[in-house]
Amino acid sequence: MSRNCANWYRIQPIALPTKFIESNRPILRTLLDYLIPEHLNADETDFYKRFHLYVEEPMVKIRFLDASLRVHPTLSHISVWLSEFRTLHLGGSRVFIVENLTTFLTFPTFPDSIAIWGGGFAVTLLGGTDWLHDKQLYYWGDLDAHGFQILDQCRKLFPNTQSLLMDRATFDAHKHLITTGETTPVMELPYLTEEEQSLFQLLNQNGWRVEQERLGEGWVQKNSRNISLIK
Incomplete structure (x- = not known):
């Protein structure tokens, strides 16, 4: 040591x-x-x-949504140090960054894809991972003010990031699951699309929140199938 x-x-x-x-x-x-x-x-x-003392690095959790991308046939999940993750250059054309651990673990299998557990605002630690710029990135977080703040930060680091299940149709379909969430004094998030910005304002002004793990399995599967058709 x-x-x-x-x-x-x-x-x-x-x-x-x-x-x-x-x-x-x-x-x-x-x-x-x-x-x-x-x-x-x-x-x-x-x-x-x-005082320049060594501290343990953050770890990155990875799921191989396509078994053909696994680093070893028996490993469906791996956790690696952040510095090692930045040099992995994993296969697959799509990467799903998922905020909640439960939804990360239950995310459906998906061709040519891997999933990364974002862990809330820890997603910013992924900055500096050059090989992610070569992937199509999707970010899925809670439907609340903080979820959109994290999406904004993720897109600042990786401009090609698309949101997943963070749209008005998903919110309207799950209004019965609204709980009270945290608000933010931030009024504008510059990296959101116009539609995302509008939903962010609605959620933030009312303190509304729909947690991502509460979304119906059928809804998630349906939207996943739509993405799988995109090359």
Whole structure:
């Protein structure tokens, strides 16, 4: 284990609790800021990054919606470090980025396609993955203000991103499932289409939300079949 790892001290024969740093970060930051000002990353607020300690990378969950694209015949899902994901260059012409874990795991099989679990605003971590620019990307999130904010951010990173099941017809068909969601003071999302912008405004003004995992299976299957006809 590298000496710059955040947990390096845990394996040393010293009389400290294994969670010493985690339990004492505020006072340790004050002391280290004073003792080693020339060695810290002054613009970083995260404790570990501020003092150049290794932190665990985010992981990217991937489902192979087409069995022929699997990296091994027995692996329908894999999870890889973000830095490794950026170098994978996976096959398939389509990539579905799905916000919710349940819908990611239950997304229907799909020819020539893979699915990625977006995990809310963590979708922005996918920026810098050059090979995704060569894919047709679809983003599917909740029908609420935050879902459209994430779509906007995704499209900023990958301009060819299309929304999936985030349209007025889907909303109208599931109005009986509306719950109260969070709103945002943001009024304009520049990377949305005119139709998406209109639905975003409606949902945000009323605090409405239709969670993506509540959509009917038949509705999802129907829209999936329509996309499968697009080459």
